[in-house]
Amino acid sequence: QKEVEQDPGPLSVPEGAIVSLNCTYSNSAFQYFMWYRQYSRKGPELLMYTYSSGNKEDGRFTAQVDKSSKYISLFIRDSQPSDSATYLCAMRTTDSWGKLQFGAGTQVVVTP
Amino acid sequence: GAGVSQTPSNKVTEKGKYVELRCDPISGHTALYWYRQSLGQGPEFLIYFQGTGAADDSGLPNDRFFAVRPEGSVSTLKIQRTERGDSAMYLCASSLQAGNEQFFGPGTRLTVL
Numbered sequence: 001q002k003e004v005e006q007d008p009g010p011l012s013v014p015e016g017a018i019v020s021l022n023c024t025y026s027n028s029a030f031q032y033f034m035w036y037r038q039y040s041r042k043g044p045e046l047l048m049y050t051y052s053s054g055n056k057e058d059g060r061f062t063a064q065v066d067k068s069s070k071y072i073s074l075f076i077r078d079s080q081p082s083d084s085a086t087y088l089c090a091m092r093t094t095d096s097w098g099k100l101q102f103g104a105g106t107q108v109v110v111t112p
Numbered sequence: 113g114a115g116v117s118q119t120p121s122n123k124v125t126e127k128g129k130y131v132e133l134r135c136d137p138i139s140g141h142t143a144l145y146w147y148r149q150s151l152g153q154g155p156e157f158l159i160y161f162q163g164t165g166a167a168d169d170s171g172l173p174n175d176r177f178f179a180v181r182p183e184g185s186v187s188t189l190k191i192q193r194t195e196r197g198d199s200a201m202y203l204c205a206s207s208l209q210a211g212n213e214q215f216f217g218p219g220t221r222l223t224v225l
Contacts (some may be wrong), residue, residue, distance in 0.1 A: 008152070019190055034213070043116075043203055043216035044155065089156050097210035098168050102154030 003027050006089055006103030013091040015052045015112050019076040023089035026070065030101070033065050035074045036088045038105065047087075048074065079110045114138070116217030118204050125194055133220045135162045137206030144155040144187050144207040145214055146179055155203050161187060162210045202223045 006023045013019055021035075032051055036044035048063040050056045054065045063074040072091075076083055086105040116135040136142050143162050147155035155166050157171040161181045168181075176194075181187040190197055201221050205214040 004154075005183065031127075036216075041201075041221070043218045046213055046215060048151075049213050090154070096168075098143060098160030098162075099157045099171070100145075100147075100155070100214065102156070104154050110191075 001026065002104075003092060004089065004101050004103040006108055008064055009107040010109050011106055012109045012111060013079055015081060015110055017079055017110075019074075019079050019083065019108055019110070021074040021076075021087050021089075021106050021108070023072050023091075024070055025072075025091060025101075026040060027083040027093070028067075029068065029093040030070075031094045033063070033072050034090040034100070034112075035061075035063055036090060037083075038088055040086075043075045044088055078110075081110050081112050084108060084110050116204055116206050116215055118202075118217040118220050120220060121218065124225065125197060126225050127194060129194050129224075131191050131194055131222065133191075133202050133222070135187045135188070135189070135204030135206075135217060137185065138215060139216075141206035141208055141216075142184070143207045143210040143212070144181060145187050145207075146187070147203040147205065149201040149203055149219070150198075157188075160210065167210060171177045191222075194222075196224050198222060199224045201207070 009010045035048040060077045062075040088105045089103040090100040145160040146158040149155040159169040198212045201219045205216045
């Protein structure tokens with residue numbers, strides 16, 4: 001079983017809807033949590049970076065971390081066709097300074 | 113400012129050949145990371161450098177893979193005796209220091225025939 005699980009999708013939503021993405025993990029030592037967006041054949045782009053539990057909002061994006069449930073979420077409000085991409089969650093422990101553990105990614109399609 | 117750059121963007125080679133992949137980090141970033149991403153999977157950690165030294169190389173799959181960063185800036189990932197299973201996207205990232213947010217380059221797509 002992988003340390004980080006993510007539903008591969010595809011997740012199809014109409015333009016303007018809220019996109020809801022999530023990851024579960026098994027290692028309770030994970031403390032830092034990230035969400036990346038990756039367009040086809042491009043490198044991942046950092047969207048959100050959070051530490052420990054709680055919520056963080058940045059524009060149309062909201063990241064939530066629930067460490068008690070080992071569950072993280074990303075919400076995208078007012079989705080646009082340009083949001084169509086693969087979304088990757090990533091996380092690391094406090095003492096693993098460089099090694100990010102990624103989920104497999106969820107493909108999102110926003111239809112006009 | 114300029115982001116992380118990687119060259120070449122695509123590399124096609126034959127089984128058994130040697131390849132070098134280059135990464136130019138964001139100026140001023142002291143930490144540099146290499147990942148490998150297969151189709152439909154998330155990036156998989158290979159190695160990271162803090163300055164010139166490899167701080168964690170636990171992700172290198174075997175001794176055919178080697179990476180250097182001699183002056184603490186540009187890094188080269190070297191793969192000897194390439195195998196078809198090495199075909200993947202090789203991603204480089206950098207951060208201000210180890211542990212900070214990692215910013216990725218566009219990747220090098222390696223195809224081993």
